[in-house]
Amino acid sequence: GQNIDQPTEMTATEGAIVQINCTYQTSGFNGLFWYQQHAGEAPTFLSYNVLDGLEEKGRFSSFLSRSKGYSYLLLKELQMKDSASYLCAALDSNYQLIWGAGTKLIIKP
Amino acid sequence: EAGVAQSPRYKIIEKRQSVAFWCNPISGHATLYWYQQILGQGPKLLIQFQNNGVVDDSQLPKDRFSAERLKGVDSTLKIQPAKLEDSAVYLCASSEGAGEGYNEQFFGPGTRLTVL
Numbered sequence: 001g002q003n004i005d006q007p008t009e010m011t012a013t014e015g016a017i018v019q020i021n022c023t024y025q026t027s028g029f030n031g032l033f034w035y036q037q038h039a040g041e042a043p044t045f046l047s048y049n050v051l052d053g054l055e056e057k058g059r060f061s062s063f064l065s066r067s068k069g070y071s072y073l074l075l076k077e078l079q080m081k082d083s084a085s086y087l088c089a090a091l092d093s094n095y096q097l098i099w100g101a102g103t104k105l106i107i108k109p
Numbered sequence: 110e111a112g113v114a115q116s117p118r119y120k121i122i123e124k125r126q127s128v129a130f131w132c133n134p135i136s137g138h139a140t141l142y143w144y145q146q147i148l149g150q151g152p153k154l155l156i157q158f159q160n161n162g163v164v165d166d167s168q169l170p171k172d173r174f175s176a177e178r179l180k181g182v183d184s185t186l187k188i189q190p191a192k193l194e195d196s197a198v199y200l201c202a203s204s205e206g207a208g209e210g211y212n213e214q215f216f217g218p219g220t221r222l223t224v225l
Contacts (some may be wrong), residue, residue, distance in 0.1 A: 041218065
C-alpha cells in the first residue's frame with residue numbers, strides 16, 4: 001500500500017533550527033510536496049522536489065532522496081509564526097497526491 | 110488574482126440532515142479537488158474533476174456523498190444524510206492542470222462541518 005510517515009508533533013525554540021522528516025512508500029513517484037497549515041486555515045504550498053538534493057527558499061529548505069524514499073523540511077531562524085502543521089505529500093505514478101497526517105510544530109519563546 | 114472561494118465557512122447540522130458546500134476555483138484552473146480533513150489528520154481526497162469530468166472518486170462514499178461540477182467551473186459537494194463521522198473540514202483546491210508534471214494545488218479556506 002501507499003504510506004507517508006512523519007512525526008506527529010515537534011517542539012523547538014524561537015531562533016533555532018528544526019528538521020521535519022518524512023518517509024514515503026508509493027506506487028511510482030513523481031515528486032514530493034511540503035505544505036504549511038496554520039490551525040483553522042487551509043494548507044499553503046511551501047516546496048516541491050522531484051530531483052535528489054536540497055532546494056533552498058529563504059528560511060525554508062527541502063531535501064529529497066529518491067533512493068531512500070526520504071525527505072525533510074528544514075526551518076531556520078524559527079519565528080513564533082512558524083507554529084503550524086507541516087504536511088508532506090507524495091505524487092504517485094497516477095499523479096495523485098498521497099498525504100501524510102502532518103507534523104504539528106510548536107515554537108516556544 | 111482571486112483565490113479559491115468556499116461557502117459556507119461553518120455549518121452545524123444534526124445527523125441524518127442534508128448539507129451542501131460550494132466551491133469556486135481560481136479562474137482558468139481546469140482541475141478541482143474536494144478533500145475531507147478530520148482533525149489531526151492529513152487531507153483525504155474525495156473527488157477530483159478535470160474540467161467537468163470526474164478523474165478520481167474512488168474514496169467518495171457514494172451512498173451519501175455526491176459532487177458535481179457544472180460547466181467545468183463551480184462545484185458543489187453534498188452529503189445526504191449526514192453521519193456523526195462526517196464532522197470534518199471540507200477543503201476545495203484547484204490547479205491549472207493535472208496528470209504529468211508539477212501541479213501546485215491552491216486551497217480554499219474550507220468549510221468546517223459539525224454533525225450533532
